[in-house]
Amino acid sequence: MATTDNSTYIQPIISTDGTLGHLTPEQTETLKQFWACLYDIFDGKTAFDQTIPTSFKGQAQEEPNALVQKSSWFGRGKPASESGPVVPRFTGEDLKKAYWKLTMMDHPDVVILKFIRARKWVLDDALKMFLNTLKWRIVERLDELIELSDVELDAKYPKFLEQLHKGKGYLHGADPLGRPLTFINPRFHHKADQPSETTYRFTLYNMEHGRTLLPQGTENVIVIFDLSNFGLDNMDWGFVRLFVQCFESYYPETLGVCVVHRAPFVFWGLWKLIQPLLDPVVASKFVFTRNNAELHKIIPRDRLPINHFDGLDDWTYEYISAQENENDHMKDSAKKEELLRERHELEAKFDIATRAWIKESEGTSSDERDEIAKNIREQYARLSPYIHAASVYRRRGVAVNGQINWTYNIKDDN
Template sequence: MSANDPGHINNLDQNQRDLLKSYWLALISAINEEPSSVVESALGEELFDAFAHDDPDTILLRWLRARKWQVAPAVEMMMDTLKWRQEWGVRRLLDRGERCVNLEEWSSGKFYHMGKDKVGRPVSYVHAEGHIRGQYPMESTEKCLILFMELGRYFSEVPNEEGTVILDMGNVGLRNLDYQYIKFMINAMQNHYPECLGLSLVVNAPWSFSTVWSVIRRWLDPVVESKIRFVKNTDELKDYINPDVIPKRLQGNHADFKYIPVTKDDEVRLATIHDDEQGKRQAQMEHRQAAKTYLDTTLKWAKTRSGDEKSEEHERKKAADRLCTTYQQLMPYISTETHYHRTGMISRSMFNAAYDRISNQQQQTSST
């Protein structure tokens, strides 16, 4: 699905617009009874960090669609997600990146992002044989998965809002079967990253997998289950994905995943950025102010009678653009580069701009 499909940001009917307004009002109230205090509250900060560089409406609509446009369940679901993000320290995980996970596991190639499918959705590959039950502490594996899913958000390009997951079951045995891990993955995807899956293709499944599948499918939301398809062989993958972005281990033409480690120069650049406390405070202040402005315009829009909100929608669009811009300026201070930045799959432009600005300031200071 894309931003142009029914029920998505660019294609809402009047009833859906009204429900989105009601959702905003109810969510703001659930976070803090005093709207002016939402942005600076713990859950409010978590909410705007979760929006990241995306349009907030695009994010919230995922939760509304996941709960069949029922406002109260959607609010409860979002509140659970904000608390879950707090408990897992998602902001710290993004801040420290690969330094916060087991690098051996992260670089193993058992899951990675690579290319796009034929309809433009980013593709993630999961090779089940790479996961060995008990090889690493479960918390370590779960942290890797959360970082993997958070980074996956950077690969979607408007109008696409979903991704494709290739689950390779080749050479899987009992040592790879880990129901605790599978259940965590399903819970995270369905409840905390809803409506992000467009398609999942299961390839190389052995005949014995039918027993495992009978257990797993009970944990799946019917909508999620409907997006999972079993393909007979790797050749059938080519009906969905160009061979040039299928790894060689699945009989494609793309080089297999190979982790690119951080260099000394990378470490120096990131240290320079993260040591810029004044720049970080300024970026945080500007983003916080942008969040307050966005929230104020959203409240005004949500309380305006349907059909009379054209002026409010215009101001809200400007506020959303400003929110995105200030987050991108803040991002180098609160996140870090990863393998996907070093390979060019995620742009390094904001990190480069921050480093160049700080370096120029330091040179000017030293010359005076």
């Protein structure tokens, strides 16, 4: 019979302050005010900053409220004197669509509360951060990373499949609190081996799929940088900047722990340059483990692979290629449109209930909104195969019908 020696594991205590179901009346009021401001923007009643957020690619930042041609929303437009009538780069309706795509299967409040907590309950700061994220997602076409197949992404971004085959980054398993484990293996990465845009897209691909693998009630992930055999030729400052920017600006309150495992001597000189780039809150999430015994205090052995980590799970990463007809659902236009209409109806119901809830004087939650959010999650599980291409996680049976099912092949370590 297999044994599971987890005697050294220390389960952390996760604060529930400011999370859904644990809000004070004052925090609930701030959430209401956020929604009220957001609806004013969605409805076109309030103007907002049209600046495109910067990215690690060095994308130029335009002046606030810049106006461009509608046909050129995702690029620089000609001056008004040359191009005729101009319109805002983003409209409230654009942001509303981006918001609901970002929400996916989550309770809408969960998404928003992450931004509010990240900005210490300062409403204006949280709103600015949230709007920047929506604009960034539109400009960077984040949705395509789960809507397109791996083969389609490879055609668009050269050597994308190569990143998947090498196992530079992937998710496998979860800690006892349900937080998915993301493994990053820099030893397989050499900056010049693929276009920087491919590295960029592959990183965001893992971020987006990580969100789809969060079980209900779990809001963040654990990242493990396995620095075994790491050398200076594996260093990529573009990736570092992107990683930092994502967790600080675009995926707030998503990083639970970042484990830097088996860092060699050469890494510590680089860390002196990396640490000042980090927001103090994000920096506090970093922990360093010199060996597997120390890692086992953070993640129990039965959740870690035998290979590299001296775990008990007899599992080795292997990319599973696309299966024939795996995306047939996406070709069923009639069913897809039916499910999209159903989704939009639920979104509209949630909006109506939220607008009514905002006007209530009591600082309490709304059972009606929670019930609609529950229906949104259930409906999303049915909709997803029609709008999202199959991933390696669906092929492995991890993400099926809205359920997250990690399996572990536990071996006796005696």
